[in-house]
Amino acid sequence: MANKVLLKKSSVAAKVPLVGDLDYGEVALNYTDGKLYYKTAGNAIDSFPSLSATATLTNKTLSSAILTGTLTAGGSVGTNGQILASTVTGVQWVDSGAAVDPLTTITKSLTLTTDWQNTGISYTDLSTGTYLVQLYANDTGAGGSNSNEYYSGTMSWYAGATNSSVELPTDEIPLHRAGQSSEGGLYLRTFRSTSESGANLKLQIYANMANSSASNYVFKFRKMI
Numbered sequence: 001m002a003n004k005v006l007l008k009k010s011s012v013a014a015k016v017p018l019v020g021d022l023d024y025g026e027v028a029l030n031y032t033d034g035k036l037y038y039k040t041a042g043n044a045i046d047s048f049p050s051l052s053a054t055a056t057l058t059n060k061t062l063s064s065a066i067l068t069g070t071l072t073a074g075g076s077v078g079t080n081g082q083i084l085a086s087t088v089t090g091v092q093w094v095d096s097g098a099a100v101d102p103l104t105t106i107t108k109s110l111t112l113t114t115d116w117q118n119t120g121i122s123y124t125d126l127s128t129g130t131y132l133v134q135l136y137a138n139d140t141g142a143g144g145s146n147s148n149e150y151y152s153g154t155m156s157w158y159a160g161a162t163n164s165s166v167e168l169p170t171d172e173i174p175l176h177r178a179g180q181s182s183e184g185g186l187y188l189r190t191f192r193s194t195s196e197s198g199a200n201l202k203l204q205i206y207a208n209m210a211n212s213s214a215s216n217y218v219f220k221f222r223k224m225i
Contacts, residue, residue, distance in 0.1 A: 007028060007029045008022070008029070009029045009031060010028070010029075010031075011030075011031060012032065013030075014030075014033065015030055016037060016045060017037050017045060018045070019039060019044065019045055022037065022038065022045070024039055026039070073091045073092055073093055074090060076093050078093030082094060103221070103222050104125075104126060104220070104221045104222075105221075106218075106220075106221075107216055107217070107219070108121070108216070109217075110217055111214045112139070112186070112205065112211045113210045113211075114207060114208060116170075116189065116191075116205070116206045118191075118204055119202075119203045119204060119219070122201065123158065123159050123160065123161075123162075123200035123202075126157045126159060126221055126223075127157075127223065128157060128158050129157060129225055130156050130223070130224050131154070131155055131156075132153075133152065133153055133154070133188070133220070134151065134152045134221075135150070135151040135218070135219055135220075136150055136218040137151070137186055137215070139211055139217070142213040142215035143213060144207070144209065144211045145182055145184030146179070147179065148180040149177055149178075149186075150179050151175040151176070151188070152176055153173045153174050154173070154174075155173045156190075157190070157221075161199045161200055162193060162194075162200055170189050172187065173190070175188060185207070185208050186205060187206045188204070188205055189203075190202070190203060190204070191204050203219075
């Protein structure tokens with residue numbers, strides 16, 4: 001007759017053996033919770049969670065994990081298109097672009113001329129870093145030359161006070177454009193003003209065809225670094 005091997009066991013939900021209940025290499029089964037308990041080298045009790053049960057992982061590393069079903073983070077299962085982002089003390093679902101690559105949208109009403117002018121976007125409107133920048137222009141109704149035109153480029157930004165010793169320390173932002181049509185063109189640059197001019201970084205714009213009235217221009221900035 002075959003011998004029957006029985007483990008230390010309990011049917012009481014959430015009951016965990018004490019350190020003194022187990023020897024090293026010995027296991028105990030809670031068959032209500034579906035967990036096997038063992039004593040670690042650090043003289044503590046740990047467990048193997050049941051694969052068929054809901055388990056809370058604390059300070060665990062998952063390698064090549066494949067997740068199916070829903071994943072709850074921060075009390076929410078999230079919505080389509082959201083991503084997981086760290087909150088320092090945990091993780092939560094956030095809209096793409098809201099955390100790891102923040103997207104800032106600023107709309108400005110401007111009457112463009114053939115001279116450089118401030119957009120109204122300056123130092124503290126963005127945090128210091130490197131950005132993808134997009135400018136949307138649809139200003140034909142204001143005498144402009146852009147019909148559903150998108151301009152894009154890369155720029156560096158500094159949110160602190162500038163300390164330039166010359167009046168025109170500027171850096172143009174190379175732009176690529178695509179859209180419905182554009183008879184002219186728009187250009188962007190950063191301007192590091194002196195203490196007499198506010199001592200901060202400003203975003204400026206220039207058009208090679210002047211507008212007859214104001215139009216809305218949509219600036220989008222996605223922080224990369």
